Amino acid sequence: MNVDLKIKLNQGSKIFTFNTAVGTQIETLAKKFQCETPYRILAARVNNTDTCLNETIKESCTLSFLDLRDPSANAIYQRSVSFLYLKAVYDVLGSNRVLIENSLNKGLFTQMKQNVTIEELEAVEDRMRQLVKEDLPFIKRSYPRQEAIEKLRNIGYVQKLRLLENTLWLENVPFYSLDEFENFFYGPMVPSAGYIEYFELRKCRRGVLLRFPEPKFPNQIPPYRDDIKLYRAFGEAREWARLMEISYVQDLNEKVEDGSYKEVTQISEALHEKKIAEIADEITQEGKRIILIAGPSSSGKTTFAQRLCIQLRVNGLKPLYMGTDDYFLERDQTPVDENGEYNFEDIDAIDRVLFNHDMNALLAGEQVDLPVFDFQKGQKIFGNRVIKAKKGQPIVIEGIHGLNKELTSEIPDEAKYKIYISPLTQLNIDTHNRIPTTDARLIRRIVRDSQFRGYSAQHTIKLWPKVRTGEDKNIFPFNGEADVLFNSAHIYELSVLKKYAEPLLKAIKPEEPEYSEACRLLQLLQFFRTVKDDSMIANHSIIREFIGGSIFVD
Numbered sequence: 001m002n003v004d005l006k007i008k009l010n011q012g013s014k015i016f017t018f019n020t021a022v023g024t025q026i027e028t029l030a031k032k033f034q035c036e037t038p039y040r041i042l043a044a045r046v047n048n049t050d051t052c053l054n055e056t057i058k059e060s061c062t063l064s065f066l067d068l069r070d071p072s073a074n075a076i077y078q079r080s081v082s083f084l085y086l087k088a089v090y091d092v093l094g095s096n097r098v099l100i101e102n103s104l105n106k107g108l109f110t111q112m113k114q115n116v117t118i119e120e121l122e123a124v125e126d127r128m129r130q131l132v133k134e135d136l137p138f139i140k141r142s143y144p145r146q147e148a149i150e151k152l153r154n155i156g157y158v159q160k161l162r163l164l165e166n167t168l169w170l171e172n173v174p175f176y177s178l179d180e181f182e183n184f185f186y187g188p189m190v191p192s193a194g195y196i197e198y199f200e201l202r203k204c205r206r207g208v209l210l211r212f213p214e215p216k217f218p219n220q221i222p223p224y225r226d227d228i229k230l231y232r233a234f235g236e237a238r239e240w241a242r243l244m245e246i247s248y249v250q251d252l253n254e255k256v257e258d259g260s261y262k263e264v265t266q267i268s269e270a271l272h273e274k275k276i277a278e279i280a281d282e283i284t285q286e287g288k289r290i291i292l293i294a295g296p297s298s299s300g301k302t303t304f305a306q307r308l309c310i311q312l313r314v315n316g317l318k319p320l321y322m323g324t325d326d327y328f329l330e331r332d333q334t335p336v337d338e339n340g341e342y343n344f345e346d347i348d349a350i351d352r353v354l355f356n357h358d359m360n361a362l363l364a365g366e367q368v369d370l371p372v373f374d375f376q377k378g379q380k381i382f383g384n385r386v387i388k389a390k391k392g393q394p395i396v397i398e399g400i401h402g403l404n405k406e407l408t409s410e411i412p413d414e415a416k417y418k419i420y421i422s423p424l425t426q427l428n429i430d431t432h433n434r435i436p437t438t439d440a441r442l443i444r445r446i447v448r449d450s451q452f453r454g455y456s457a458q459h460t461i462k463l464w465p466k467v468r469t470g471e472d473k474n475i476f477p478f479n480g481e482a483d484v485l486f487n488s489a490h491i492y493e494l495s496v497l498k499k500y501a502e503p504l505l506k507a508i509k510p511e512e513p514e515y516s517e518a519c520r521l522l523q524l525l526q527f528f529r530t531v532k533d534d535s536m537i538a539n540h541s542i543i544r545e546f547i548g549g550s551i552f553v554d
Helices: 026-032 071-093 118-134 145-155 158-165 228-243 249-258 261-286 301-314 352-363 437-453 457-474 476-481 493-506 515-525
Strands: 003-011 014-021 043-046 049-051 061-066 098-103 107-112 139-144 172-178 181-184 200-204 207-211 290-294 320-323 367-374 379-388 395-398 416-422 484-487
Touching: 026 043, 026 061, 043 071, 049 515, 071 098, 071 107, 071 118, 071 172, 071 181, 071 207, 071 515, 098 228, 118 200, 139 145, 145 158, 145 172, 145 181, 158 249, 228 261, 228 476, 228 484, 249 261, 249 493, 261 301, 261 416, 261 484, 290 301, 301 320, 301 395, 301 416, 352 367, 416 476, 437 457, 437 493, 437 515, 457 476, 457 493, 457 515, 493 515
Parallel strands: 003 061, 290 395, 290 416, 320 395, 416 484
Antiparallel strands: 003 014, 043 049, 043 061, 098 107, 107 207, 139 172, 172 181, 200 207, 367 379
């Protein structure tokens, strides 16, 4: 075979150029250059398209290798370890079916139709490790649509069958097999079980946690933390889904097709309103004065805060509403990151001394000159908001550091009520292919950035890793401090967001670095029927914060 293809390999700060033969397997090149990355290579990006390692080089290209730190490689690892888990359960427990439900405790929360003992779970994990040691290959086969439907019918995967029967665009259906165990997964996997080096199984209440490394620490299982409040929030989401008779994408698609999605939007909104009212009632009954709201990007914090204020007014209170952004330090005092850029995400960017002084003064009934931060001048302006809180008047504060004790270290704990907000979607593609909450938030942000900030999808995707890094440092570690978690997801929302997001994602060109992520999100959205008429969505809905028409957000 002639050596006639030119390869440009971008690996970290290094660039390699070399020739290779047509048909060279990418895994062969990955093994050759494994020494250039500190972690196991799991996938490749070929001309900005994410590619599994057992594919071959067909043309001259630009190439980069991906390890667990990359979101695409991380998704491949999660998918592969999930498949390994399903195979081991099948080998040890036979036909005991597994549901892969949601992220939890730095892993995936799964449930089996039949409860398992500690001994049985240990046997499943031992089988997983045996399969890794044997390094059995993950073999991908594509079946024609009708043949795939028959396969799923014979296996008895009802939800996968329902989805495939109604996903007409999927002409060739990808199945993966491991030692003759076969299943449908819609994304790529690692070449073999030997790539799955780190995982653990752990009993968790009525289910099993499948845990694996975080992107920032690819070579270790993260310390275990029992996120009981998050567990309960996902349980509440499942109950909401049951009320609307929607657990999987095909359930939603059928309601979009017959028009009953309009009722779903009303029920979903009513569930949000009921929950917000319950939170307001608890704040009122406990006499809390400092209400702190925090959550990751695109959670709907602004709309939630405004609706909470309304419910507090229903209870006879007149809350003050403010954000911590007005308490930024002066520009010359703002910390910088490793690139020398201003770091507004860090808690050290907040004037905590002044914030604590002002909040305690308001609690004491004193008159306070609250600052308004001028982002153009990079300084706080005084004299525009001189206020005095009335006795018992709550102060609703929105800001990313709201759950961090350092922000309110001088404020009495008995005065504080902390709320964590995030869209915790419980809608999955099928029993084994889930929809990550992070993807739902990214799609929300792409739509909002386009609608209100004039940013392209390419711009939003480019900034997203930096946003996620800030969340990992400043938000997620503190969600356990919350008194209550509010799930801001609407089960119908991806069907609504699709018509806004698709053209934005399709505008990203193949030569642009963000193309691979755009393709991945488009692939996810393909499973959803589009809600073309979203006029029935209330103007106070959290979704309006992203698609427009909100009475709370300009």
